[in-house]
Amino acid sequence: MSENLAGGLATESEILATAETWRLAGRSVALATVTETWGSAPRPVGSHLVIDGDGNFLGSVSGGCVEGAVVTEAIDVIASGVPKLLEFGVADETAWRVGLSCGGRIAVHVVPVR
Amino acid sequence: MDLALLSALNRHRNAREAVALVTDLESGAARLVTPEGLAGDPAAEALVEAFRTGKSAKVITGERPEFIDVHVPPVQLIVIGAVHISQALAEMARLVELDCTLIDPREAFATPERFPNVRLIAEWPDVALPPLKPDRFTAFVALTHDPKIDDPALTIALRAGCFYIGALGSRKTHARRLERLAAAGFADADLARIHAPIGLDIGAVSPAEIAVSILAEIIGTHRQRRRG
Numbered sequence A: 001m002s003e004n005l006a007g008g009l010a011t012e013s014e015i016l017a018t019a020e021t022w023r024l025a026g027r028s029v030a031l032a033t034v035t036e037t038w039g040s041a042p043r044p045v046g047s048h049l050v051i052d053g054d055g056n057f058l059g060s061v062s063g064g065c066v067e068g069a070v071v072t073e074a075i076d077v078i079a080s081g082v083p084k085l086l087e088f089g090v091a092d093e094t095a096w097r098v099g100l101s102c103g104g105r106i107a108v109h110v111v112p113v114r
Numbered sequence B: 001m002d003l004a005l006l007s008a009l010n011r012h013r014n015a016r017e018a019v020a021l022v023t024d025l026e027s028g029a030a031r032l033v034t035p036e037g038l039a040g041d042p043a044a045e046a047l048v049e050a051f052r053t054g055k056s057a058k059v060i061t062g063e064r065p066e067f068i069d070v071h072v073p074p075v076q077l078i079v080i081g082a083v084h085i086s087q088a089l090a091e092m093a094r095l096v097e098l099d100c101t102l103i104d105p106r107e108a109f110a111t112p113e114r115f116p117n118v119r120l121i122a123e124w125p126d127v128a129l130p131p132l133k134p135d136r137f138t139a140f141v142a143l144t145h146d147p148k149i150d151d152p153a154l155t156i157a158l159r160a161g162c163f164y165i166g167a168l169g170s171r172k173t174h175a176r177r178l179e180r181l182a183a184a185g186f187a188d189a190d191l192a193r194i195h196a197p198i199g200l201d202i203g204a205v206s207p208a209e210i211a212v213s214i215l216a217e218i219i220g221t222h223r224q225r226r227r228g
Helices: A012-024 A067-080 B005-016 B043-052 B082-095 B127-130 B147-160 B173-184 B207-227
Strands: A029-038 A048-052 A058-059 A084-088 A105-114 B019-024 B030-033 B055-063 B065-071 B077-081 B099-103 B119-121 B138-144 B164-167
Touching: A012 A048, A012 A058, A012 B005, A029 A067, A029 B065, A048 A067, A058 A067, A067 A084, A067 A105, A067 B019, A084 B207, B005 B030, B005 B082, B019 B043, B043 B055, B043 B065, B065 B082, B077 B082, B077 B127, B077 B147, B082 B099, B082 B207, B099 B127, B127 B147, B138 B147, B147 B164, B147 B173, B164 B207
Parallel strands: B077 B099, B077 B138, B099 B119, B138 B164
Antiparallel strands: A029 A048, A029 A105, A048 A058, A084 A105, B019 B030, B019 B065, B055 B065
16 A cells, blocks of 8 residues: 555655645645654654555655554544644553654654645 | 645755745644745744754744754765766765766766766756756866866856865866966955865875765865854
């Protein structure tokens, strides 16, 4: 379902251009942005992930650790039209929570593109 | 975020213009700000810093949390002359993530065999340079020694305000170059921006060593400007 499996391969220009192209093509779109990081974080502040209503995505906010959760939240944001500020911390395997195995924390802001 | 705002952001990026997308983290309201248009913006002070460092950051404006998503053009390296030094320079530039383009009108020099995996333009600088939009995020290096090729290119680089301009040649060669450029109307202050002899003085001998010295000077100029 993804057009780029959470690799950091897409450039920032490709991600932002894709957000625009998808929206122009009539797809519903959300843009996720890393707004803060604490400790060791896989992707720097300002990294982007673009998501459409069907769960297709391009870009990376964590190098693969929490993309799945961000995509799920983004589909909510697209449906509700209300932005969300998400925080992800250390992975907790016993609680089955998604998180960052590197031990860092990140904040991700998800907004709908109208 | 409105689609119109996203489109405007992409237009600025494609034109290699610095721009910041400022988003209120509570309401989601967003605005675009350029370095020329930041006077009067509530987050002006933080924006100045963001444009200077190129780093995006969360800030508190008044009492509201905002995110400054700053976009400054990636640094590009334009090299005039498909010579030995350029072969090493192009490879090293890729490692330090400079977006490198080589220009040389002499087709015998500018061959893909000598320069695999590099953007190579076999044209005169006055044709090849303008579409690359040299600007203050551009490092420019002239390596042909040939005034017919180097001089017109240096003229464009000086006018474009490239953050680094270097030209290969001995002190004597450079003195004659400065005379020609002065005669073409450049002031001393402009000409003083040309690094010549090119590169940090590390006693470089081989083409690859000279490439190291040039690259080190470019990195030093770039990072110190941001640090300063």
